[in-house]
Amino acid sequence: MLIHFASFTLFSCIAVNVYVKVFTNSPFLVCMDLARSREEVIDPKYLWIGPDGKNLEGQMYVNLTKTGKLMVMGFKESMSGAYTCTLSHKIIETTTQEERVVFEAYKFMVYAYREADHAYQVFVRFTTRECELAANSQFFEELKKILNNIISDLTCHILESSYKCHSIKRPKQGLLHELFVSFQVNPFAPGWEEVCHQVPYDCEDATNMRVQEARERIGEFFNKQTYALKHEFQTVPTIHYVDNSFSVTHIDSCRPGFGKNDITHKNCASCCVVCEPGTYSPNNEVTCQICTRPRVKKYGATSC
Incomplete structure (x- = not known):
């Protein structure tokens, strides 16, 4: 008479990082590695434990399949943390029919994430007659009004605007004076939250689309300045745009x-x-x- 003894073996795996966009469902987390998934598994059982240390079976916010796959639904910041699964299954020796129970632990560090909010820092230059010209500051204030009007319907606005006047000596030219203008194209003008409420799950996506459109409109505005100087003005204005001086730096928050x-x-x-x-x-x-x-x-x- 053969006596069959059951023995136990425990294996553990390195934690895998998983990133889930807020308010969306996580991908399915699989309670086995690639090698195990290609093998026969006898009498598998799965135990999923959430970040709070509680069994996830029966929880309303999870989709747990019979084959041990876990999906966390409507992911929020507070759902972030370690998700661990213990897979138990049997290995039966062919010759002796001895049963050995194996426990394999899998760990997933699951993090909520958002898309970064985009803004744009713009740099542009204008030629002026002299740095002490009173019209310089008047021109700068008027420029801000024009730019804000161009993008106001996008719930974007101009922030952190400033200018400095510098004297410039270029090869084979006399002394020139230029206004170095800097400003930020920002997507959080008053009323942006109301727009965001219409698309709560993809708020950053909508915000970033709006500020991208605002940046393109402003770029087109300065392109038109070049065209106007070349084709529309008989007399060049005292303060005018420096061709190809428009540049943009991407800012995340x-x-x-x-x-x-x-x-x-x-x-x-x-x-x-x-x-x-x-x-x-x-x-x-x-x-x-x-x-x-x-x-x-x-x-x-x-x-x-």
Whole structure:
């Protein structure tokens, strides 16, 4: 008479990072690795544990299949954290029919993320007769009004605008004077939140589309200045656009509770990823700050 003994073996795997856009469903997390999925699995059982340490079976916000796949639905910042699955299955020896139970643990670090909010820093230059000209400041104020009017219907506006006048000596030319103008094209003009409420799940996408359109309109405005100077003016104005001086720098910002980290989250380097416990972001900067006294134990903190 043969006596069959059951033995137990436990294997663990390295944690895999997964990034889920807020308010969307996560991809299916599979409770086995690629090698195991290509093999026969006898009497598999799956136990999924969420970040709060509780069994996920029967929870309303998850889709848990019979084959051990997990989807977290309507993902929020607070759902971020470690999701672990223990797969148990049997291995039966062909000759002795001895049964051996194997436990394999799989860990997923799941993070909520948002798309970064875009803005554009614009630099442009204008020739003027002299730096002390009173009309310089009047021209600058009028330019801001014109640009704001061009983009106002997009709920975008001009911020952090400034100018400086510099004297320039170019080869084989006399002394010139130019206004160096700088301003930011920003998508958060008054009323932007009402527009955002119409598309709450993809607010950043809608915001970024609007500010991209605003940047294109402003670029077209300065292109027309070049055309007008060449074809429409018989006498060149005292203050006029310097051809090809228009340049743009892309600026990212993150919503409070989110930040960028291309080292920790290199697979989502351009994303605004939820701040981890012990860190926080109170504003629209792109970095999660470390709490001096780590009392924050939740994801997405906006203060210590």
